[in-house]
Amino acid sequence: MIDLIILAIWLMLPAYIANPSAALLGGGRPIDMGKNFTDNKRILGDGKTIRGFIAGSLCGIIVGLLQIWLAPSIAPYLAAYVSSGTLTQVSYIAVFTMPVGALIGDIVKSFFKRRLGFERGAMLPLADQLDFVAGAWALTFIFDHAWFMANFSLAIIIVVIVITPILHVATNFIGFKIGKKNVPW
Numbered sequence: 001m002i003d004l005i006i007l008a009i010w011l012m013l014p015a016y017i018a019n020p021s022a023a024l025l026g027g028g029r030p031i032d033m034g035k036n037f038t039d040n041k042r043i044l045g046d047g048k049t050i051r052g053f054i055a056g057s058l059c060g061i062i063v064g065l066l067q068i069w070l071a072p073s074i075a076p077y078l079a080a081y082v083s084s085g086t087l088t089q090v091s092y093i094a095v096f097t098m099p100v101g102a103l104i105g106d107i108v109k110s111f112f113k114r115r116l117g118f119e120r121g122a123m124l125p126l127a128d129q130l131d132f133v134a135g136a137w138a139l140t141f142i143f144d145h146a147w148f149m150a151n152f153s154l155a156i157i158i159v160v161i162v163i164t165p166i167l168h169v170a171t172n173f174i175g176f177k178i179g180k181k182n183v184p185w
């Protein structure tokens with residue numbers, strides 16, 4: 001079980017980093033330029049900014065590249081849990097599609113949240129926690145199908161779906177405490 005959790009976090013790390021990085025570094029001009037949709041509600045809202053998207057993507061990409069670079073040194077320490085062949089099986093495409101997909105998933109969720117009448121920052125359980133997982137997987141599935149299928153077994157997918165909301169709530173609570181998030185979700 002612990003082996004699956006370690007591998008799940010390792011595989012998801014570039015996507016996991018993207019969201020809190022966007023929250024820490026975001027701000028400024030909103031992606032929707034402040035415009036409303038046909039329903040007279042904001043297209044995305046002030047919580048989705050260009051800087052957040054770019055900074056979050058870059059942080060995720062940097063972490064993914066670091067993982068690729070460090071994998072050969074880290075693999076021996078994790079050998080008891082994860083076979084080294086798995087950790088060192090890298091994809092330069094996934095390093096890009098995991099974080100970028102995560103933030104696109106977050107944007108798509110905000111679009112639908114606004115359509116449903118939820119204000120920026122309003123809680124939408126599960127959608128708030130799994131939006132970026134869905135986005136990361138979708139983009140990676142499309143652009144590096146072979147890597148996705150080789151790494152995301154059904155067991156890993158289930159572990160990710162279970163641990164992500166827990167990790168997300170924990171990081172958001174920290175973000176709330178240090179004053180980077182207005183609400184703890």
Ligand code: CTP
Pocket residue numbers: 022023024025026027044045046047048049050051052053103106110113119120121122181185
């Ligand atoms: N953020 C950003 N740009 C992004 C994504 C996030 O600037 N592309 C920042 C915003 O400051 C946002 C914070 O990260 O408020 C937290 O992100 P999230 O919880 O996804 O946004 P919410 O403010 O909750 O907005 P929404 O209701 O649309 O999810």
Ligand code: MG
Pocket residue numbers: 121122128185
């Ligand atoms: Mg939110």
